[in-house]
Amino acid sequence: MLIPVIMSGGAGTRLWPVSRKAHPKPFMRLADGQTLAASTIRRALAVGDAPVTLTVTGRDYYFLTRDEYQAVDSSADHRFLLEPEGRNTAPAIAAAALWAEQLYGPDTRLLIMPADHLIRDLDAFSEAVAHAEALAADGWLTCLGVTPTHAETGYGYIRSGQGIGEHGREIRAFVEKPDQDTARRYFESGEYLWNAGMFCFRADAILAALETHAGDILEQVRATWAETDAEAAPVELDAERFARVRPDSIDFAVMEKAERRAVVPVDCGWSDIGSWQAISDLYETDALGNRVQGEAVLVDTRNTFVQGEKRLVAAVGVDNLVIVDTGDAVLVATRDRAQEVKAVVEELTRNNDELAVFHRTVHRPWGNFTVLEDAEDCKVKRLVVKPGGILSLQRHQHRSEHWTVVAGEAKVRVGDEERIYGANETVEIPVGSLHRLENPGDEDVHIIEVQTGSYFGEDDIERLEDVYGRT
16 A cells, blocks of 8 residues: 655745744645645545545644644545754655554555645656656655756756666655756756656655665664654654754765665646745736735835735835735845745744744644734733634643633632633733633633733743643
């Protein structure tokens, strides 16, 4: 059987300020209103013939990913393998192969797919997957290589060799991102394909290749797996053991060294959506080359991409810009330097600025909260708790909280007392008091929370109980 394995771990720093560490690229909504995560799981369900899909991700993204998948197909069996920390793709794929080998057998075929890529032609993709699976069944470590449409310096390349059967080719070499002249030679030669990070192989074949070429990684992942419950939902890798695994990509650890390597060319409208240039290409252009998402007024403006979320963006007399406004941050860059936005994220990270991590609206397993005001003497949030959502039993050492129910009915515990509060009712939570908020109904509960005190950081939360495993 063929099991789609979705790799979801990158932060997408080149797409800041929309993509941030706590809400990365797979959860961005594109021009069609769909997230990349939703698009990927639809693709996985279309090509897999197994009763399950497997997503390798972290606990921070588990609940958000699960909700995206449930919205696409709540009847499908979506399995999750949670890494305590990212160690690159080789350890993640090793763990996925051990999972498949134990639960479904060593000859199970794995289709490795990034969670944050876009494919427009599903029929062409599905056909290529079928060819790759046939090679994988025969023991080949197989890549899907995207047929280049132009000389691109932002992707790695696969140099193809002689044919294998009707649709595959041997891999002669993996090549790192080239300069412009080299990329042009690659494109004109017809021998090179873009490396899109999509693979197909048998579980036992990739484990054998790891044993040969990256034995230390496999040894440590096996040690981690020995401490892991493969039947759990979700499966969580042992943190102490997994921290000892050497990080490496599957390309460097195995694919560049292995013997039986094959590539299946595919022309499927692929994009890694790796920059604002790539995002802008998804939108229709006007007569002056402008593309707009949201509300904008453009005066004497050309070749400019504007994305605004909650307010109007105006541009006058500019050319060749990317302008992205998320309400709490604004990016302005020339289109040809838009990939350098990751340098902004690096600077924010060095300064411990929360704008590198969080949006104004932050998603949680129970729902979300939006920061309405963040001042030195108070912080105001709007909490939305989903039906059945339960915040952790917690307390704070540096702040008190005042809750006002705006909509719905909330079950609130303060200390040892618990009661139901309806619209316009308020709750006082003194500093140090145990408290919990729950939505027992079938409609969202909306709460306005006013914090007062000396410190309002999210790390001033001491969780004593949590149904989502965050204690």
